[in-house]
Amino acid sequence: MRRFALAILLVPAIAGADPGRLLDDHTFDTEPGGPFAGDLAFVAAKPTSLPTGLSTGLAVGFTRRCGCLFSYGARIGWSRVAEDSQSWVVTQDDFRLRITGAIRHDAGRGSIALRLGAGPTLVREVRDLQQGMRDPNSDTPQQQRALRAVPAGELELVVSLKIAGTWLIDASGGPTLAVDDGVHGGWITQMGVAWQP
Amino acid sequence: MAAVKAALIGALATTVSLVACDDLKNFGGPVPAYATVNLEVTGDATLLPADADLRVAMVWGGQWLVEALCILPPENADAAAVLAVGCRDPFGFVPARTDANIAADVGVPAAMPLISLPSADLLVGDITARVGYASLIAYDDRDHNGTLSLARPNRVPGPGPGGGGGSGDLPVEKKDIVYGASFISMTQPDQRIAYREGAFSPVAAFYPRAGCEGPPLGFSMLAAGGFTAQAAIDATLAGTLPQEDPATCDQSPLSATTIQITLHDPANVAISELGCAERTSDSSVRFINPDPTQPAPDFSERLTACVHLPSFGAPSDTVELIVGGRPEDACVGISHYVLKGCRNSPDCGTPEWDHSENPPTWWPCGP
Secondary structure, eight states: OHHHHHHHHHHHHHHTTOOSOSSOTTTTOBOOOOSEEEEEEEEEEOOSSOSSSOEEEEEEEEEEEETTTEEEEEEEEEEEEEEEOSSEEEEEEEEEEEEEEEEEEEETTEEEEEEEEEEEEEEEEEEEETTGGGOSOTTSOOEEEEEEEEEEEEEEEEEEEEEEBTEEEEEEEEEEEEESSSEEEEEEEEEEEEEOO | OHHHHHHHHHHHHHHHHHHSBOOOOTTOSOOOOSEEEEEEEESOGGGSOTTOOEEEEEEEEOOOOOOGGGTSOOSSHHHHHHHHHHOOOTTBOOEEEEEEEEEOOBTOOEEEEEOSOOOGGGSEEETTEEEEEEEEEEEEOTTOSSSOOOBOOOOOOOSGGGOTTOSSSOOSSOOSEEEEESOOBTTSOEEEEEEEEEOOOTTOOSSOOBTSOOOOSEEEEEEEOOOOHHHHHHHHHTTSOOBOOGGGOEEEOGGGOEEEEEOOOTTOHHHHGGGBOOSOSSOOOOEEOOOTTSOOOOOTTOOEEEEEOOOSSSOOSOEEEEEOOOTTOSSOOOEEEOSEEOSSOTTOSSOSEEOSSSOOTTOOSOO
């Protein structure tokens, strides 16, 4: 018991032995940053083709600031959805390739932008026959694959906030549009971190 | 320079469009069939009404054991009458679930694609060796829902949880009318569809066809000549399975044979019972509480009898009231009442009810 009390008394002394401070007045200082920025984000979206489900994945983007109002760049994203019916287990991967342009307004540490992206979405579809692996007669085709490019785009509201140094957090979301045997509406949200050296 | 960029982007877009031009099917499109059943409905077409919507359903068979009362000699004449209208063929095919359905015409060959495999609850055995059997049932789709609507026995409704109405959401009214099947009873020649996964146990007593080869892997058509009821009793007493005549056995791929379904008189109980499912698979009986505080049950149009509990050993002292179904019911069945007991047994340790000292006024069987 005496040793335990001694240890308790020594803990603050040991902690106080470090002369440096983990947090100070400049910890969250930010830098104005250059014209280029990159970001990595989690994606949640309505699938481009499948009528149900939530497609989730990752996206990376590159942005160049051009003046105080306009930005442009490119994004690549991947997301996946898997849903099943009575006959099929359907998995669709959406690969979004986008050229983006945005109108931006900076305010303090943050900025808000309206970003328009356009480009093809490659949809890779894999359909597995329900319970097909149980079929002892292997001559039944049990999997179907397809790959299709779909013209698509989205209009997103993007909110960025500088956290520390050259790092930002980004969140965006908005409606999407894809054209494939008609026009299909949807939505997309993204949240991640950005680096603006 | 700008022209080169534009050309490169155009070439890339064209390449992507050409490579990625498949059609996405999502959940749609045709489903490949695991197998196709060739069938033909034969027989007297005049048995069907003029407005018949004749269809054929593939129906998977379930495990079922007849209750002991139905295979022991009746105790008295009243009991014989109740059993005659309340017991189904102990060797008959008992449906568990309806699968594929197609429209059919008498004398016209048809093809039924099988686009799904039977679920595990329809197969008997473990994951290394299991099998299921199905019968092709020809029926008049009176409710026009495109599938064979199974029914269940109409037992007497009783008070509380001991009521005899039974569980399950199947109707007690006849929805569709059955006219024939490829597999009616083990005591008749049959053609059945088998689905096997893994090994096969030749001693399994699930719609047995001992003396014939086991079914091949996957879907197949099996045929057997049937055995007599006496042969089944003798074999059971000897601890074996009744033997089929090997000359009547057949097993072949579904694509290599046409399964015949002969039309019968739908009033034949063996035929009409093909549209009736059973709620228990172990021959167990649910007993009803004859609660004296409740109004007397409605036994109009039903036959009743007082019998001792069936026993394969020493006779039981417990008397029960058995009640048959009504003539218009879709399925045969027997309701059981005892003055003292529980829902699952009259011999339970702590009875859920005991009216032996004060039976209801309508009780006809004595204390």
